[in-house]
Amino acid sequence: MILELKNIEKSFGEKKVLTGVSFKAEGGKAFGLLGRNGAGKTTSIRILMDVFPANSGEVLMDGKPIDYRKVGIGYLPEERGLYPKKTIIDQLTYFAELKGMSHKAAIKSVDYWLERLGMMEYRNKRLDTLSKGNQQKIQLVTALAHDPDIVILDEPFSGLDPVNAMLLKDVVKEQISKGKIVLFSSHQMSYIEEFCDSIAILNAGKVALHGDLHDIKRDYPRDRLVVRTEYPEQIQTDFGASCKVMENGALLIQLSSPEEKKAVMTRLVEHYDIDEVKVFEPSLNDIFVEYAGDAAAEG
């Protein structure tokens, strides 16, 4: 299963929101859709879900225009909310039925998910009697109960305690292992880095960066070394201006070319008391700031 957005253009009135947005997401892998607030993530998701049409461009599934009657989509919106005055079981089965399930199958599936998320005791309670974190877990069921082919999770971890975050991670991993397309949108880079094999960074309605996360990281010039040591002073003096102290206390040494790497590494190991030396790979956070930051927006 490959989901592909191709050259999507969208304007609201005079305001152009998406310009030539294209990206691909594969089944059995998680895809991270990143971007700052207002970059066009939610609009892209809504077009992908056929809430409104794009001005031009296509949404393809395995190369053919997507057939929404056949492809199930589960969605956890960033703006959470269900019916506060309704019982959990009533509204969850309603949503599952709207997605095409029979009443019986809906109840069975909802019960499975309530059990799985440890929410069975709230089955017949009203939503507004639950804590925020628990309401979030209930909302997650609306995205998963109808066993969709594409799961879209917008900021799924916000508001969850570490135990629930762990539970959600397991659920997400399970969905990925079932071969589904899992599309993440989040500002919490650590989660994206943990799950997503490929990403797209949107900036002001355009795709600023798209591809496999490992490849992206590999593509960065391998001309910087990270050195961890108990005695940084000597190294700092010897390397002068090319050596900087990073936020975490490690040293970052800028090489004049990537070819120099082996020689400098040998020199470090032989002449100094160091704990670790490795080639610097940017974190997703660094990449995000580079592609979605103000500087990128102006460029």
Add this chain to the structure above:
Amino acid sequence: MKQFGKILNFELKNYIKNKAFVGVTILLVVIIAVVMFFPRITSLFESGDSVDVTDDLPVLLVKAEDPAQAEMVQQTFAAAFIDYDVQVTDKDTAYIKDQITSGNAEGAFVMTGPTSYTYYVNNLSMYDANEAIANEVLQQIYQINAMIGSGMTPEQAGEVMNIQITSDVEMLGKDQMQNFFYTYIMIFALYMVILLYGQMVAMNVATEKSSRAMEVLITSAKPTSMMFGKVLASCIAGLAQLIAIFGSALLFFNLNKEYWGGNEIVDSIFNIPPELFGYMLVFFLLGFLIYAFLYGAIASTVSKLEDINTAVQPVTFLFLFGFMVVIFSMTSGTVDNLLMKICSYIPFTSPMAMFTRVAMSTVPWHEIAISIGILAGTTVGIGFLAAKIYRTGVLLYGTAPKIGAIIKAVWRA
């Protein structure tokens, strides 16, 4: 279609499970039962003997300088004012005024001549007919006296004054007196139900939007299914409530028919021609739908619940205008005036205007057909337009957009 069924079912259950909805319906049925059983209940307490209630009658004082005139006025007034205890007094005006203000007497006629008097009364009620009755009685006395003066015997004079006219009325159209009451009740029911349920639909849409349940809904169901499901559910609920109320009224009336003793107004209310029920149903359904769609669409553009009332005001005013035109035309007795004729073709006013004309006047069938045709077509159109506005509106947060902006957005969508 399957989705529409699910939504309809879900929304209907909302009404059935809504305690206020069920409670109000039961309360109304109980009130109707009490009203309809009232004559039967009161008849249980009435004993066979008639009680002398003369003591309780309000006092009406009569004063004249001439004792003979005083006596004659007292006698004729006693016959004319059967609800009063007419008494002669020879006290001065100050005493009479005091009697009235203290509540001992309800009014007083102080004769200043054979055909002139001063009527003293404390609060002159809107429906006080005493002056008119007194005028008529005094006029008759004067006329009889004049006839006697010109040589007639008092019997002859009495006969002339009390000559009876016999007449028959052959009605070719409709009796507006007879059908006024049920038309009024039906129009009022239409008015209440449309306004109440329209606002319920608006509330329902705005609540889903403000609670953000919409975010999931809009990605799960087509806006047309959502809009039509919601509106039809409220329509069925409203119709069920109407049937419960009117049905129980009809049932309770038939159970107590004999106790109502042929009260003309009540009889006329329950003698609605069956075909009028058919028209009522058609105009109710279409009128209900067209307004519910409008209310739903407008509510979808509102972000905060407290903004609903201001947002739906234009629609409410439009509806009120139609209602006012109908009520004024009905009470003035000219249901076929030009304004009513125009209103019976405008889809937003025709449910009430055309229905009133059908009920109270004779309207050619083709005019009714045209009116219903325009109304039905517009209702369907408004339905789809409402679904479009809804799809655009529910995703707009922040301050409610201007009508122009919505139309533009819908046009582009």
